[in-house]
Amino acid sequence: MATLDAGVRTGRMLIYRHSLTVRLSHWVNVLCMTVLLFSGLQIFNAHPALYWGQYGGDGDPSFISIQATEDGGQASGLTHIGPLTFDTTGILGVSEVDGEADARAFPSWLTLPSYQDLAGGRRWHFFFAWLFVINGLVYFVSGLVTRHFRRDLLPARDELTAAHIGREIADHARLRFPKGPEARHYNTLQKLAYVAVIFLLLPLMILTGLTMSPGFNAIAPWLVDVFGGRQSARTLHFLAAFSLVAFVAVHIAMVVLSGVFNNLRSMITGYYAIR
Amino acid sequence: MSRILTRRRFLIGVSLTASALGLNGCDAIVESDRTNAVLKLAEGLTMRTQRLLLGDDALAREFTEADISPTFRSNGTSMPDNARYIDWMNRQFATWRLEVGGLVEKPMQLSLDELKALPSRTQITRHDCVEGWSAIGKWTGVPLAALLQTAGLKPEARYIVFHCADEYEKSLDGSGWYYESLDLIDAFHPQTILAYAMNGRELEVGHGAPLRLRVERQLGYKQAKYLTRIEVVADLGGIYRGNGGFWEDRGYEWYAGI
Numbered sequence: 149m150a151t152l153d154a155g156v157r158t159g160r161m162l163i164y165r166h167s168l169t170v171r172l173s174h175w176v177n178v179l180c181m182t183v184l185l186f187s188g189l190q191i192f193n194a195h196p197a198l199y200w201g202q203y204g205g206d207g208d209p210s211f212i213s214i215q216a217t218e219d220g221g222q223a224s225g226l227t228h229i230g231p232l233t234f235d236t237t238g239i240l241g242v243s244e245v246d247g248e249a250d251a252r253a254f255p256s257w258l259t260l261p262s263y264q265d266l267a268g269g270r271r272w273h274f275f276f277a278w279l280f281v282i283n284g285l286v287y288f289v290s291g292l293v294t295r296h297f298r299r300d301l302l303p304a305r306d307e308l309t310a311a312h313i314g315r316e317i318a319d320h321a322r323l324r325f326p327k328g329p330e331a332r333h334y335n336t337l338q339k340l341a342y343v344a345v346i347f348l349l350l351p352l353m354i355l356t357g358l359t360m361s362p363g364f365n366a367i368a369p370w371l372v373d374v375f376g377g378r379q380s381a382r383t384l385h386f387l388a389a390f391s392l393v394a395f396v397a398v399h400i401a402m403v404v405l406s407g408v409f410n411n412l413r414s415m416i417t418g419y420y421a422i423r
Numbered sequence: 424m425s426r427i428l429t430r431r432r433f434l435i436g437v438s439l440t441a442s443a444l445g446l447n448g449c450d451a452i453v454e455s456d457r458t459n460a461v462l463k464l465a466e467g468l469t470m471r472t473q474r475l476l477l478g479d480d481a482l483a484r485e486f487t488e489a490d491i492s493p494t495f496r497s498n499g500t501s502m503p504d505n506a507r508y509i510d511w512m513n514r515q516f517a518t519w520r521l522e523v524g525g526l527v528e529k530p531m532q533l534s535l536d537e538l539k540a541l542p543s544r545t546q547i548t549r550h551d552c553v554e555g556w557s558a559i560g561k562w563t564g565v566p567l568a569a570l571l572q573t574a575g576l577k578p579e580a581r582y583i584v585f586h587c588a589d590e591y592e593k594s595l596d597g598s599g600w601y602y603e604s605l606d607l608i609d610a611f612h613p614q615t616i617l618a619y620a621m622n623g624r625e626l627e628v629g630h631g632a633p634l635r636l637r638v639e640r641q642l643g644y645k646q647a648k649y650l651t652r653i654e655v656v657a658d659l660g661g662i663y664r665g666n667g668g669f670w671e672d673r674g675y676e677w678y679a680g681i
Contacts, residue, residue: 195555202486203549205556207494261453266553267674268453274681275465362551363473363680366481366640378549378557 163332165420167294173287174415180280181392183272186260188389189253190269196253198386202377212383216241216251223249281354300334301343307336325406331422345395349388356385470678479608483639486547491622492558495550497629500589500601503649508588516633521617525584525655528575535619535633541565544616552643553675562637564618568611571655576607579657582667583610585636588649591669603647604659604667604677605638614639617650642679644670 166174197204197213204210214236215226225241227234238244243255245263256262260272291297306312316337319325326335334342358364359371359381375381403411414420452458503509511519516535523531545563571583584604592599609615615638619626626632631648638645645668659665664672671677 191555195552197556199556202490203492203557203559205492205494205552205558206496208492265674267670267676268459270553270676271459271462271465271674274469275462278465278468360551361473361681362483362549362642363477363640366483367473367476369484372484378551382555 160421160423162419162421164418165414166418167290167296168418169287169290169294170296171415171418173283173290176279176283177287180276180283181396183260183276184280185389185393186258187269187272187276190259190261190264191266191273192386193253193259193264194266194269198383199379200376200383201379202372204379204382212386214240214253223251225251277354277357284350284354301339301346303336303339303343307339312336323405327423331420341395341398345392349392349395352388353385353392356381356388360385466676466678469676469681473678473680474608477640479611480613481640483548483614486549486559488547488561490559491547491561495558495560495622495630496552496556497627498552498643499648500591501629503589505588505590508649511588512628512632519633519651521634521650522652523570523574523655524652526577526580526657527571527655528577529573531570531574533570538565538617538634539619541569544613546614546616546637546639548614548637548639550643550646553670553679561622562616562618563620563623564616564634564637566613567615567617567636568613570617570653571610574655576655580607580655582606582656582659584654584656584659584662584667585647585650586652586654587647588651598663598672599669600663601647601649601669602663603636603645603669604656604662605645609638609640612638612640640680644668644675645679 195205196215197210199205199208199210210228211230213228215228217224217226223242224235224237225239225243227236227240239255240253242249242251244250245252245256250256252259252264259269261268291301313336316335320337325331355371356375358368359375360378365372365378372378372381375384410421520532520534521538523533542565543563544566545561547559547561549557549559551557567583582604583606585602587601587603589601590597590599591601605615615636617634618631618637619634621627621630626635631646631650634650635648636646636650654662656662659667663669666672667677668675
């Protein structure tokens, strides 16, 4: 990593942390994942139940579903997860649209378009799915060619010891973030989280998404078997999406806790200050 | 269906949608024709890519008897309520005829018995609704390719339009009748059949009696029910709102492979 000497005397040093490809693909990804999430929830709302296996629909047992019921003029939203049922009125199942209770799985402020429009949701979803895949391919090829993966993301052998990881977890819990030379590279928890997202969750999103396509099933029937059926793939698509939401929540929390300005600058200009 | 994704149009798309995102919830931009035209570019890209990878004849997965779903939802119309259909139904479809016309050398009219006398194909396939659910069923019917070969397509023929006996959306101008269309690649695909039996029994009214289309590499709304007429055309422009199907006229993709 190149360094700038300007800040050395004050004990503060700007290092060039993120390449242009990483920065661009990061922000394109932010855009894609945002649209994909909200349009994906729109699509989910058309049939808010998840199944396991090759088939699944009304009349088949689902293990996650969101339902609206009405009892004596009082609408309530119920969310079923396995044998458990939660009253989620106001958010899931029944939520307000223009001040009136409306039966919809996810609320209008979480769907794109905001109103019920499966065709519209699909248009947004597939356009940004393409952009997401193209962006991912550019990032992946560049990560291999520039050795970004090997140099920045692959944890070193000594980083993977229980003692080292234990110490990092303890530091994170006390919100003590690496300083000086230690801050020149990602810490081990960061590396593991990024590797899991980049090489596991994001490819899983694409593959489970493609497995829902009847056209793609004829192209790659083995993919249907890998996930145990189209409905299993649909369920995994949903669960992986929420794993990504959880990752983003932690990611943003860490950005905030370890210095919003410094982190944002590094992902925009590439330069990250260490002291 | 000529949609070319140039770099410029793609970039316009990216910037337009980026600005739309900044105003999330602003449905004016979501509804803008220009935004939608750009978003629709993805359909052409998906179709081209899938067709490139599929080849013309790759088959949809076929299942075994044991895989058949215990329930198969009857979607869309489950009982056409017009007099013509009810009359056919009351006569066990003995007076019903399938018309084959348009750009063909030899227009035909076939009774249900005549269709059943033709060589048939049986396939156990998965039906995927655009909403997200799936059901597996066994279909028996006449390969569309055989019928089209008998009728003989004229050189300018490009699309096969399927007219149906159900008016899914009541309207004064008759624009709500269900219809669908395929291009010649899917029309001549070996699993594209006109099915008269489901799960070993006569096709039920709820599932499109007496005859429905099965086109197994696409979503449920392509599987038109209650067929009455097959029309071979050069382009889809003059039919209803010109997008090639009831749901296509209401914003859904004509190529429903995803």
